[in-house]
Amino acid sequence: MPATGRLDDREWLKNADPSDMLGLVEALPQHCREAERMARSMPLSRWSDIRQVVVAGMGGSGISADFLRAVANEQSNIPVIACRSDRLPAWVDRHSLVVAVSYSGNTEETLAAYTAAKQRRARIAVITTGGELASRAAEDGYPVIRIRTGLPPRTAIGYTFVPLLVIGERLGFLPAQAEALAETTELLEAQCALYGRKNPASQNPAKSLAVRLVGHVPLVLGTEGRGSVAAYRWKCQYNENSKSAAFWNAFPELTHNEVVGWEQPQDLLRRLHVVLLRDTDDGERNNRRIDITKRIMGQKAEGITEFWAQGVSPVARLLSLVYPGDFVATYLALLYGIDPTPIEAIARLKQAIG
Template identity: 45%
Template structure:
């Protein structure tokens, strides 16, 4: 297989490698943005529900917060990827509208919906129409750095989001956990150096290369990581990928591995296992791995490290972001452009 440094030089025109590597610095800046945000008396309010409205790389921060805080947040917390908010949204709801560009039409529509319902609103954006609307309506804004692909701005969206939830009394203190995770990510980044023969992300990319990844995880903490990996494989490596969670996978999709139309060699199952996984989920994972291997399906089990919850989540995010990057190089594509999405937006605009 071609030398990875040569492939990096040839295909990584937008320096996606540097953007992925910069995540810990982005987290640190995001902590400050969330800590310093003017929440305009929202800290005195009591909320009955939280909705994060966003799409794609902007929505994934809501997914990660939802799964990471699954056992902390005491009120309903949902992520809305649509033009309209759920019917339960009212004056006691907190709606956090996340649009990196500020011009995502679904998020702008959800913002308008939130205004109509009288919900409390916060905007997280780099600018655009969302910033203009929020400024006009007197809505608190967390202004984040612009000029990045939204998926590369995760640190700028997740850190302010967690800090806001902390400041509003909806979860435990987060700044220390975020700072520790940023430090860990800086240390771990050396593992994914393209010049390192033992690079685990490159090794995983080589194992996935030429196949369709099917990603399974537990429900707590890692289900959003699986979703993130799927999205990164599509946008960076330009391939299809699919995901599901335990235990739901065991109640339907498991049966679907019976009839594969001679495609059994075209799938790679990647199972993400948390070191603190529920004991019954661990048992289900072991059984499913053996079941699939008995059918000659390639199965790769990935286990994260011990440590605090946020470290374990971001260990996988960094590892799998780099995996999608190296798979892009192996596929002979530039990981940064998303031409199909640009095509869709152009057609919608017309």
């Protein structure tokens, strides 16, 4: 059966995806709605002296910190950074808000960041399903948003990202988010219909791209900000779901270095498929850079595919670039004959570390 036929065969998809990763991807709009309700019902002190925000998290939980940073760069009057480390920046103090995000509640680096935040008397909030992080926060009297259990962390971005937006709104470092979230979930539902399993490959850009990527290496490029964050998410989804090598970079920085490296080795360049994540908000100069880069890479890579941001709000435009990648990576895994859900290499690494 040809690859496109397999992706359109419901029975084949069911057998190839025993943990139903595709179903978890398709559930993102619902996750976003549930997460907003959870976050708005959480008791939260009205801290008025916050001067900077740090979101500490790793892996599938940490990507939500990048999402918040991208939105906050456009909407917040205080700095918001992501911390993917067991060490907080030296400037974190009692005027800082530290949000510790760990789906399991047992992430080593996030627990260390939580401890450091407490020692420095920072304001602290926690997003988790439970574990040691929830226990410590409850004992210390910090607010906890308990999210749905039983998901691979990388499929829980609705539950980890949306509460960050609501916290930002409620503490005043972001504007009201209800309208943006309503727009976003509606847009995600439309994208799910376009990219989901029910839409045939002949009309489904995610299935079509997955077929082209078999045997090739994805290189995902976006513009600094929303586009680069989305590109990094695509890269991680290829790694974790497809078990595939993948790379990413950001405009305009890549035009000052990486573009020079698109000469050798030529056999490797011919194995690359470039995915451009584009946004009309990127500006005229950046879009000119991307168009020129597209012409250069079009002569060297296997192919180039573009996805354009949709929606009005920064949240909608960001997630509209993120969501297609979740589908593509899942379809690619299935075409490789791989169950997209297990992440055995990470489990082995953690076991070896002890």
